[in-house]
Amino acid sequence: MSNQINAVQTVLEEFFMFDMENNCWFHKRCDETIAAYQAKAERNREVGKLGGRPKSNPDANQEETQVVSKHNPNQEPITTNHKLKRENATSVACPPDVLQQIWDDWVALRKSKKAPITQTVLNGAIAEAKILGWPLEKFLAEWCSRGSQGLKAEWIVKPNPADKVRLTVATSNEPDPALEKIKADEKTTRPPTPEERAIFDSYRRKA
Numbered sequence: 446m447s448n449q450i451n452a453v454q455t456v457l458e459e460f461f462m463f464d465m466e467n468n469c470w471f472h473k474r475c476d477e478t479i480a481a482y483q484a485k486a487e488r489n490r491e492v493g494k495l496g497g498r499p500k501s502n503p504d505a506n507q508e509e510t511q512v513v514s515k516h517n518p519n520q521e522p523i524t525t526n527h528k529l530k531r532e533n534a535t536s537v538a539c540p541p542d543v544l545q546q547i548w549d550d551w552v553a554l555r556k557s558k559k560a561p562i563t564q565t566v567l568n569g570a571i572a573e574a575k576i577l578g579w580p581l582e583k584f585l586a587e588w589c590s591r592g593s594q595g596l597k598a599e600w601i602v603k604p605n606p607a608d609k610v611r612l613t614v615a616t617s618n619e620p621d622p623a624l625e626k627i628k629a630d631e632k633t634t635r636p637p638t639p640e641e642r643a644i645f646d647s648y649r650r651k652a
Contacts, residue, residue, distance in 0.1 A: 537564055543582045550589045558594040573598040 461470040539548040555562050574584035576598035588596040637645065 537562055537567055540581060542580060543585060547582055547586050551585045554589055560594050577601060
C-alpha cells in the first residue's frame with residue numbers, strides 16, 4: 446500500500462501542480478479537456494431541446510474548424526470557439542488587493558483610450574505604485590481621477606506640466622472704478638497747513 450501511495454505522490458509531483466489557495470492538485474491540460482467536453486455536452490443539450498441538430502451552416506462550420514493535438518491524436522478535438530473562450534479566461538483579472546469597482550473603472554478608462562489591458566501594463570502600475578509607497582488600489586484610483594491613458598509616479602511627485610492650471614486675466618480692458626477713485630482722491634488732497642496742524646495737536650493733547 447505504501448508503494449502505491451508513493452507512486453501516486455510521484456505522479457502528482459511530476460505532472461500536476463498544487464493550488465495553495467484551493468488546497469488541491471490540478472493539471473492544466475486535463476482542466477482544458479474537461480472544460481471543452483462540458484461545453485460540448487451543454488451545447489448538445491441545448492440542441493436537443495430545440496428538436497435536434499440544426500442544418501449545416503458552411504460559415505459556422507468554418508468557424509468551428511477542429512484542431513487535433515499533435516501530441517495526443519486521440520484527444521477530443523478543440524474548436525476555435527473553445528480557443529476563444531480559453532483566451533478570454535486567461536485575461537487579466539482584478540487583483541485581490543483592489544476593489545472591484547475601482548478595477549472596473551480603470552478597465553473602462555483603458556478601453557475608452559483604446560489601450561490594451563495586459564499583465565505587462567498592470568505590472569508597470571504596480572511598480573509605479575511602489576515608487577510612491579502607495580497600494581495598487583490608490584494608484585489606480587488616482588489614475589482614474591486623472592482620466593489619462595498612462596500614469597507615472599513622477600507625474601504625481603512632480604506634477605505633469607499638462608496638468609497645471611493656467612491663470613487668466615479678465616478679458617475686459619475697462620479700468621477698475623475703485624482704483625480710479627483712489628487716484629482722484631490723491632489729486633484733490635493736500636498736506637495740512639501749520640495752523641491746521643496746531644489745531645490737530647491741541648485736540649490730540651486734550652484727548
